[in-house]
Amino acid sequence: MTRNEIWVYVETENGSAKSVGYELLNAAKPIAYAKHAPLVAVVVGKNVRKAAEDAIGYGADSAIILDGDEYAVYSTDAYTDALTELIRKYEPETLMLGATVNGRDMAPRIACRLETGLTADCTDIGIDEGTGCVRWTRPTFGGNLMADIICPDKRPQMGTVRPGVFRKAAFDAGRTGKIIEEDIHVSMQKIRTSVVKHIEEIAENVDLEGAEIIVAGGRGMGNAENFRILEALADAVGGTVACSRPCADAGWLPRSRQIGQSGKTVSPKIYFAVGISGAVQHTAGMQGSGTIIAINNDPEAPIFDIADYRIVGDLNTIVPVLTKKFLEFKKD
Amino acid sequence: MDKYNTLTQEIIDEIKAVSNHVFLGDAISPDYERDEMPIYGTHKPDLVVQARSTKEVSDVMKICYEHTIPVTARGAGTGLAGGCVPMQGGVVMDISQMNHILNYDLENFVVNVEAGVLLKELQEDCITKGLMYPPDPGEKYACLGGNVATNAGGMRAVKYGTTRDYVRAMTVVLANGEITHFGATVSKTSSGYSLLNLMIGSEGTLGIITELTLKIIPAPKATASLIVPFTDLQTALSAVPKFKMAHMNPQAIEFMESDIVKMTENFINKTVFPKEYRGQDIRSYLLITLDGGSQEDLDQQIDQASRLCFENHAMEVFIAETPTQISNAWAARSAFYEAITDEIKLLDECDVVIPINHIVDFLTFVNKIGKDLGLDITCYGHAGDGNIHIYQCSNEMSEEEFMAKNEQFFDVIYAKAVEYGGEVSGEHGIGSSKMKYLENSIGKTNIDLMEGIKRVFDPKMILNPGKVCHRL
């Protein structure tokens, strides 16, 4: 008999939590509420008590900590062994993880060892009406098709969910919840990989997922030079510059700024889509944005279908004027 | 000298009464002032119509004819000879929004399209139906109307011919606004002067093409590209005529030198070609595409072509046969123009056609002239049909100096091209930029004939003034 719990894995790095775990707590809240299920944060690492306490503030009912030297640096073996043992002990109904590099590294191994189903890289979650299972929604065929997937018979039902799709709840310092420290350890001998060196990319590390306003350019920008007018607009509105895939392919902007199926998924409050036609490949990564403002000279560009505000016209004419007007507006 | 009237508020109101897609003043994008070679001069139109139908084009044309207002037709604006620049201002008739593929007739193997459909869209749509529209100019984001107006050529011309060979019929709005049709769906005709063929390559000087009936063929069942490295360009080019002699019929044979390949790989951020082979530097390449009715047919062609390459001193033959490999192999070639314009401040180009047996001599000559004048010369092109793209580049000269040197360069090399029995432009057209060289090449008599024909179609000379044969 499995327990009714919904677990959210809160990934940590050097002891501090990545945002996606807290995003998932907020996303899982409605499901937990509908199922009368406790929402449990699971935190693995070294010195991660603070991350677990914060998880309560972000909406978890309780938290479980696995703390140990062997968890200080992520390894597939230690994390898989530890989490599998923990799941076997508690038998949760559901386990959600962030679809991060590490999340997607260990989740399939855990699912395989437990012989259960895992849905990768979801962009939405809900409850399947027929079965009451978690409904995992994910894009497939390069974002051209969406699929709703369930795991009817095996438990826990597992899924990884993309960072940036959901927003964290407002932090509530007044929330309280039990924090359990589990004494599960993995012998260092069982860890068959070791990171001998970490190399930071010299490339800038942009936080697109966290940006409130994004100013994105597409193929219609024409060249790398033209992105200057977007930078000016971004400066004026306090936004971050991003691009669609063809621009990153052409080297106009670094890959780290690419939004879409093969890039990052974002949900800012305001999204400017400038010279972006709106192929599903791109919209898969930004349609969760609060307000979408599209500027394109083609009145039939698909981006206009999902835009809240449509401006049909030449971006080279409109964007600089818009920048000027935003600056004037701010001054007033 | 033909005189034109300027647009008055009354004429503007008349045009607005027949078109809901009129742009004026600041609402006109600067794009309308130029094509991709602003070096030949830019000019702002007074009014832009983004036409949605043949009738709309006709209605506006009638008004412009009555008031003698110049009208310049424009598609995607990807030209390289100044063809769509409204030299005399007036109206720009943008047909790029007439972008619907109307229907396929699979019994007669034709497709009906509006003239603003992009080449890329028709090519991709054909593929999903197991068909092929063979003309394949480098610029895939050009409108088919523009392709027809310049008789665009492209990579596959060596096997399949140029745009002209695929135009069966068209709807044209004449200078006085009358709508007429040239050609027919059938493939044979001996029915008087071919007005259809006069329109092809007329660059908007005889009428405005609004709809097209284009010939399509069943797509080849199997395709592969060969990347063939050579130690030098001369050896590479000497191999080209051997294909014809061996009764081989490749879809494309392109030549390129290692410098431009490196520059382009840098631009697209992707390595596509090997740069050395067994310790030896590769200096030039042939890129050959073969197609066949079956895999066996293709395999046999690959065997034959590879043997032929080795006999003609190829260093190796690399074979791209998956869709990914083929598109990688062509990725650099397709981005040459963008890569050059990205790195070079001042540049001009031409697309002369030289009989294949003279390509090597001609290129040697061109490189020498360029060096004498202090211009950086980059060449690549369609080895299979002698259509060569030559780029004169400079990052050092002043614009004035560059223009002067460039003119000297053109004078000498076009004269040489004529001497070899070549043509001024293989596929880009004459526009405003190559008029002088066209006259030098074909002579005054022929230019006068062209101008006379134009006057019959366009008595007030309002269609695209100052282009091809029309001296302002």
Add this chain to the structure above:
Amino acid sequence: MNICVCIKQVPDTNRIKIDPVTNTLVRKGVPSIINPFDTYAVEMAANLKERFGGTVIVMSMGPEQALGALRVCLSVGADEAYLISDRAFGGSDTLATGYIIAGAIRHIEKLEGIKFDVIMCGKQAVDGDTAQVGPQVAEQLGLPQVTYAADIEGSASNVIVRREVDGGFDLTKVQLPTVITVVSSKQMPRYATYATRSDAKKKTIHVLNSAAMPEIDTAQCGLNGSPTRVVRTYTPVVVKNGVTVEGESAEEIADNLIGMLDAKMLL
């Protein structure tokens, strides 16, 4: 170093379009390609063979059309090719697929009389985009894994994988045998030469069905062996009833937009 590379033939997802009338995928005319990440894996394997010797065996689970993809792999560095094909394998989710591939790998080891030091897969297949099969093969085989590999450094006895992670690279040392999933290769995948292509044409591609591989229990394959179910697929069409911001000039359009955003308290 003996290497097994798992590849998959996939539709070119960049060329897939949605039929605007029926809202369904248009698959006709969409070329089949070798999953791009798998082509990097094949290149990485061919490169390792050049450095350390050994054999490269390429395998694919799928229908007979995948023979062409395997043939191409033979022309760019693979020595032998196996197609794992059986109706019973159809409809497998990642768990069942991992089970079948792991079983097939053990079987190929027996047939060839070798032990694989490295099993490579592309990071993920671009049609499913799950990135789960590689790790699940590793789990089934009880091997360590290194995902997101961009290069392999070190020596045959000291394998260091350059692994793409957030914000940079990890150099990860791993014990052999291991599973490695590949995100890119240092060199771009090589082309066949006339000679390597001709040799590949002459080779036999081995086809294995479930009957040929007794270690695979068909009850754990296909839909029966798959814990997940796809309950619905649909095209992601979200149409908002947006406002067109109009104006006679760019200034007017800009003023109108800012006015609208301000009215909604968005600024």
